[in-house]
Amino acid sequence: MKPIFVQLRCKPGKTYEVADAIYKTELASELYSTSGDWDLLLKVYISGDDEIGRFVNEKIASIPGIERSLTTMTFTAF
Numbered sequence: 599m600k601p602i603f604v605q606l607r608c609k610p611g612k613t614y615e616v617a618d619a620i621y622k623t624e625l626a627s628e629l630y631s632t633s634g635d636w637d638l639l640l641k642v643y644i645s646g647d648d649e650i651g652r653f654v655n656e657k658i659a660s661i662p663g664i665e666r667s668l669t670t671m672t673f674t675a676f
Contacts (some may be wrong), residue, residue, distance in 0.1 A: 599641070599643040599644065599645060599646075600643065600645075600646060600668040600671075600672070601627075601641055601643050601651060601672050602603060602642050602643075602644060602654075602669055602670065602671050602672060603638035603640070603641055603642075603669070603670040603671075603672070603676050604639070604640050604642060604667055604668070604669050604670075605632070605638070605639050605656060605667065605668040605670075606636060606637055606638040606639075606640070606658075606659075606664050606666070607635065607636055607637055607639065607651065607664070607665045607666040608637045608663050608664055608665060609663050609664075609665055610665030613631065613638065613663075614664075615662075615663050616632070616637075616638065616661055616662075616663040616664055617629060617638060618659045619656070619662070619663070620638070620640060623637075623657065623661075625640075625657055625658065626640040626641060626642050627641050627642065627643055627644055628640065629641075629663055630644045636668065637648075640658075642658070645667075648651055650669065650671065651669075654667060654669050
């Protein structure tokens, strides 16, 4: 399993609905509200067989209320 971090920008007034929808999918190991340009930050573990772009687009970015996503892949944990 490989961790990735996904930041989400939600439509105005939809952050809590998006967070609830993500929570219900049980995909994120951690989910945070954040300040700044992005509304939510989630940590997701995906298998080595999954294509990251497809996973994010189909499982996360397709949730209603999300305007934009930014995915950060990880390499080494220190």
